[in-house]
Amino acid sequence: MSGYTTREVTELLGIPAFRVRALARAGLLHPTKTTGGRYRFSFQDVILLRTAKGLIESDIQPRKIWRTLRTLKGQLPTGQSLTAVRIVAEGNDVLVRDATSVWHPESGQTHFDFSVSELAQQAAPIVRRAAHKADQDPNSNADDWFSLGFDFEMVAAMNDATRAYRRALELDPNHADAHVNLGRLLQAEGNVSNARHHYRSAMEISPNDATAAFNLGTVLEDQNDLKAAVDAYTQAIERDPEFADAHYNLANVYERTGDKRAALRHLARYKALTA
DSSP: OOSBOHHHHHHHHOOOHHHHHHHHHHTSSOOEEOTTSOEEBOHHHHHHHHHHHHHHHTTOOHHHHHHHHHHHHTTSOSSSOGGGOEEEEETTEEEEEOSSOEESOOOSOEEEEEEHHHHHHHHHHHHHHHHHHHHHOTTOOHHHHHHHHHHHHHTTOHHHHHHHHHHHHHHOTTOHHHHHHHHHHHHHHTOHHHHHHHHHHHHHHOTTOHHHHHHHHHHHHHTTOHHHHHHHHHHHHHHOTTOHHHHHHHHHHHHHHTOHHHHHHHHHHHHHHHO
């Protein structure tokens, strides 16, 4: 089973084990449990604990911290590198920033400011330790390795993430999500032919997967195969009519092909979905 034990979280953050378990029981964290009843924490849980510790040290009232962090748990970007995120305390309020957005903006003196990339660097060895355990465990399965791949992405260890997704597919060639994530990493490396293969595999395995169709569209668009890109983005929208980015990209492709009416229609839909 993937995730981080109470002991690993305690070693990483310096928070007493009893407090970690108390926060889990209070509902701030959402760990899974092993068959023996032991907690397994996600990396998002580790982020929230690190944030809570820093905010407590900044003299923010605990009740305000718990209330804010419950909201924050649903606002942290998923599937993005943590190096792009900063969590700060200003006055008696909490803000979360990335390159384009600010959550809970308040003016005031900054008491606490840390880059989550520091936590990512500290956590990377724990992720690698978990991967080593999984490699030694004959019962580890494709879902375990997929989760490890996602965790490696969260700590910006992309080569390790690629290996984890490949391992997931060795164990289960029909793991659609592993195909999608591996394809995305390969595409980022410029290996578009293999990325396209994994996206198509995901679409065959999971015909309702809008993300696989959308990602395929981005590859085809980059290769200037605009007709095929239109087909892929259209499939993404058929699977998820409210997929705003698919409408936006499709509008751009139609603009490039000279179909201004279709471009305007999808741009209007994009604006309606993101208003």
